[in-house]
Amino acid sequence: MAYTAQEILEGLAEIVAEETGLPTDAVVTEKSFTDDLDIDSLSMMTIVTHAEDKFGVRIPDDEVKNLATVGDAVSFIEGAQAA
């Protein structure tokens, strides 16, 4: 069964919180991973890997640079699981 956008956001927030120590409620759709959440490229890859495992999707390395905001990542994962 596919995850809803809200479920993806909540799951992603847990992954980000685990990696960064930020509270989960800081991880909202409009936040930029780099500018707002201070996540560097290596932490981003860790988050992507855990998101792939959690949601059963593949996020190509080349795609990661397009995931600027939390909302971008939620949309990509939502689309990838539908594909």
Next chain:
Amino acid sequence: MSTRKALRQAEPVRYSRILAVAGERGANVVTNDDVAGPIDSSDEWIRQRTGIVTRRRADAATDVLDLAEAAARKAIDAAGLTGSDIDAVILSTVTYFHQTPAGAAVLADRLGATPAAAYDISAACAGYAYGIGQADALVRAGAARHVLVIGAEKMSDFIDPTDRSISFLLGDGAGAVVVGPSDVPGIGPTVWGSDGDKAAAIRQTHSWSDLREDPSAGWPTLRQDGPSVFKWAAFQMAPVAAKAMAEAGVEPEDIQVFVPHQANMRIIDQMIKQLGLPDSVVVGRDIADTGNTSAASIPLATERLLAEGLASSGDLALQIGFGAGLVYAAQVVVLP
């Protein structure tokens, strides 16, 4: 009708082990401040992303074979042997300037190891672990009694000070071991492989033939797709290391020492997490002061742990090399 005469084949040896390990680092200490300017970076940025505080680089007059020779002499001496006791020399390097002959043959001659079999291998940062796998096989097959394995790199010959992807990580050094026969198991099965689909992930900017066609292309240097390599190394290499433990018949709790290739402290930390290694395991973190020395990094980190008394002879060490190819190799060894 005459019967064909049966061949005699080499008598196998039951077990092999590492008899001694030694290292040689580039003579100069290069700080983050020394490399930060041309990449518009800072000491803090480099430490946070790589764990590197300083890296060691050799003088202009020192070449990769000089580093290899210094490490090899110490290893042969520590094994209680002389050059003439060495039957095979395996040199892993990607920074030797001659297409042919192999650096290993020149090195064997310098060490008085002639007429040892001598050849180079090109497996980048996995080269030392590849070499251990080969040395183990040669000794146990009865093809060589004492095999000298050296990982040696003068990475500073292939760096671009303005490159933000890999150059600032790199250091120069050599690590050497002697592998020989043993009464008890000393080298677990090597789990190794390649993934050439990712050949561009760590690469030379352009080929020597490109340089010949267009001399204005300049000296080739190295580049990497850092985040992609991090993801591959941190998450796909941990299962390889886990398999090496399984094939050696040991659990994470049985390991005393973990010496991964010294690519980036963040990769090392993530691998420890993925492998579930207990806090009691001593981890090679030589990258902080030496930088990434490619094929030399595992033996350099190992000799340092032994020299500083953090690891002991007889300890079980899990080691894994991974790098350009992409290629990888892991095994569990008993420390000399």
